[in-house]
Amino acid sequence: MSQLTHVDAAGAARMVDVGGKTPTAREAVATGRITMSAEAARAIAEGSAKKGDVIAVARVAGIMAAKRTSDLIPLCHPLPLTKITLDLDVDESGVTATATVATDGKTGVEMEALTAVGVALLTVYDMAKAIDKAMEIDGIRLLEKRGGKSGDWSAPR
Numbered sequence: 001m002s003q004l005t006h007v008d009a010a011g012a013a014r015m016v017d018v019g020g021k022t023p024t025a026r027e028a029v030a031t032g033r034i035t036m037s038a039e040a041a042r043a044i045a046e047g048s049a050k051k052g053d054v055i056a057v058a059r060v061a062g063i064m065a066a067k068r069t070s071d072l073i074p075l076c077h078p079l080p081l082t083k084i085t086l087d088l089d090v091d092e093s094g095v096t097a098t099a100t101v102a103t104d105g106k107t108g109v110e111m112e113a114l115t116a117v118g119v120a121l122l123t124v125y126d127m128a129k130a131i132d133k134a135m136e137i138d139g140i141r142l143l144e145k146r147g148g149k150s151g152d153w154s155a156p157r
Contacts, residue, residue: 006075022106024104024106025102025103025147026109027100028102028114028142028144029100029142029143030141031097031117031143032096032117032141034094034095034125035093036128036131036134036135037131042092043128044095051126054124055088055090058086058120058121058127059086059120061120062086062116063116068115069112076111077106079105081109084116085099085100086117086120088124094135095124097124099113099114099120109145110145114142
């Protein structure tokens with residue numbers, strides 16, 4: 001088994017030392033989905049949900065969350081993000097979120113992309129729960145990452 005990077009020799013949690021690494025361009029793409037009733041999806045698509053523009057608020061929430069990932073995930077490094085895009089696509093049964101996050105840094109942005117997607121989808125739930133409390137969030141996963149020591153990676157399709 002390989003050495004765990006976030007655990008010291010005594011088994012205690014630690015933040016990885018990236019001080020000696022050279023900054024490189026890094027990017028990650030993550031996705032996830034919230035499924036819901038046709039009524040809830042229609043209200044979101046039409047902009048008629050009582051709490052307002054669900055998509056606009058969810059997009060801003062996801063972007064803000066990506067910027068605060070190190071405050072939420074204990075061993076994540078705070079990163080100077082250079083790009084965050086969050087696409088939210090509504091169809092007749094739900095919303096699919098896709099986040100792309102980039103940095104010129106010493107560590108990757110996978111957690112930032114995943115956090116953006118998760119918080120965006122939670123925001124959709126919060127804003128539409130009066131219409132459908134049975135919504136389900138699932139499929140949050142990394143689609144691809146570029147840059148860094150381990151190189152490029154794409155999820156199997």
